[in-house]
Amino acid sequence: VTMKLVNSTYTGSAGRSSLIDLEIPETFNGELILFVHGFMGFKDWGAWHLVQQFFTDKNYGFCKFNLSHNGGTIENGIDFPDEEAFGKNCYSFEVADIESILNFLLSEVPNLKSIRLIGHSRGGGAVILAGQKYADSFPISSVHTWAAISDIGMRFPSGPELEGWKNTGVRHVKNGRTHQDLPQFISLYEDFKRNESELNIQQAIESLNIPITIHHGDQDTSVPISEGESLASWAHVSLQIIPNADHVFGASHPWTHSKLPKELAILCEQTLHGMI
16 A cells, blocks of 8 residues: 555634545556545445445545534544534535545645545535536546435425524434434525525536536435436436445445445446446
8 A cells, every 4th residue: 555544634614624534555546536425424434444445456546534514523533523513514515625635635645647526425416516616626537426416405494494493593403323413503504595506416517527427226215316317317427226225325334244235336336437
């Protein structure tokens, strides 16, 4: 291994530090995968470490990181001890975090020829936005979405529920893994309204001038496959469907096996094929 950083740190949105992993294999082909996790996700979730191994075994560099306001801290990147940071998170922060990481990679990785963005779930929406926004400033050569969201606006409540959120300034979401009731401040919604055109995934994908592949499981109950179909139609590409795959492609947390789950292995192969 030429370079291996584990639980190193970077500075993200609002000056907040967060954790980052970076591996450059000895036989580095000059191409690096930047992986972006989803909502309530983190770099060490489930089988993401095996995804890293899959790509580094094939001579790609690989970087995964915690979004700056995902709820983790430098000391504990897994259990979301910082509920305040989680509450303050917004979509603009996530796109800006990706820019911070791109700068980090350019400064840290010698002989870096190109960067491939992979995003899971909400991270899939973020890599489309970032790919469109930063492709002219960084050597981003392709975007790959895994069970990605197609629309941010539709994730917000409306009517009395939205009014209640505006009045109290906070709503709560349940984390099934940690059993926390995590806060979401109204600033999440306000940031979206303020930056609605910049956070429009359809507009971003339609004006994206680098290749994109869209992957979705047909048993996804978290983000319906119809969202993948929308993304694919806007991008004018065919949707890559993983049969029998749920939202996390057969993985779970913690993942104690030494091999990728079958569906996630197929997804990695499909994504790799889309990079050639």
